[in-house]
Amino acid sequence: MPEIISPLGIAFDSTPIPLTPDSRAVATRKIQDMMFALQTLARGVGEGKSPSVGLADATLRACEFNLADLAGVLGVKMDSAADVEARHAALRKANARIREVEAQLGNQQAPEHTQLSLQVLEDRLYTWWSLEGFGTVSEVAFRSNGCKAILSCNPKGRFGFGLLESDTPVSDKAAEAAWHESLQEMGYVLTDDGGDVAVLDCDASRKALFDLIRTRLPSAEIMKTENLSRRGRTECVLRGVEIYIYRLPEILTLPQPVPTEG
Secondary structure, eight states, X not given: OEEEETTTTEEEEOOOOOOOHHHHHHHHHHHHHHHHXXXXXHHHTSTTOOOOHHHHHHHHHHHHHHHHHHHHHHTOOOHHHHHHHHHHHHHHHHHHHHHHHHHHHHHHXXXXXXXXXXXXXXXXXXXXXXXXXXXXXXXXEEETTEEEEEEEOOGGGTTGGGGGGOSOHHHHHHHHHHHHHHHHHHTOOEEEETTEEEEEOXXXXXXXXXXXXXXXXXXXXXXXXXXXXXXXXXXXXXXXXXXXXXXXXXXXXXXXXOOOOO
């Protein structure tokens, strides 16, 4: 039953909007982001002041995109939201097509012949380490006889750095906890590192790490590992591993995420 908002005199639907913990968290974040942006603009238009074109443009654009996202989360139909989403959809479609063409070109040519082929190999290395490793590859360098890669061993690299901007922060935290359990099942020993989860530098953790690398990349040589020791603690935590891959075609065989439809 439509109700009237006083003093606006506008009829509205009083049906409650069902919110999941994720959608509630995202909606709250979008509202707070808009409030912060508008407060910034309000200070710029205060008495005796005049905002710059850049400030006004950046603030209003931020509000526009956050408002469109908020409308989507709440299931509210808005022309502006539809327009923004249409632009986003067109951009996503164009980017997907570009990636598809690049992958086709790269896979049809010998890896050592073109820069595009090397980019395909690098992308596969990144996505594999995100799938089976710890999410972050800090360096990839191709050389005439192979490829050097520095792989992060910091569990926070896979989930923690993106949780604040995630559309599903509650679900992501649950997934992160499940992932930590899977790491332990693989043989890694986890420890607390100032409130964060870290991989303890010990024989068991090194064996789990080395076994994964040698299974997926038989030609890879493990050059060195990096660890870190906090003040007042006798144990170290693993932070990274440097490997050298001598056979580039092995990178093309690395497991990749299963594409999702839609």
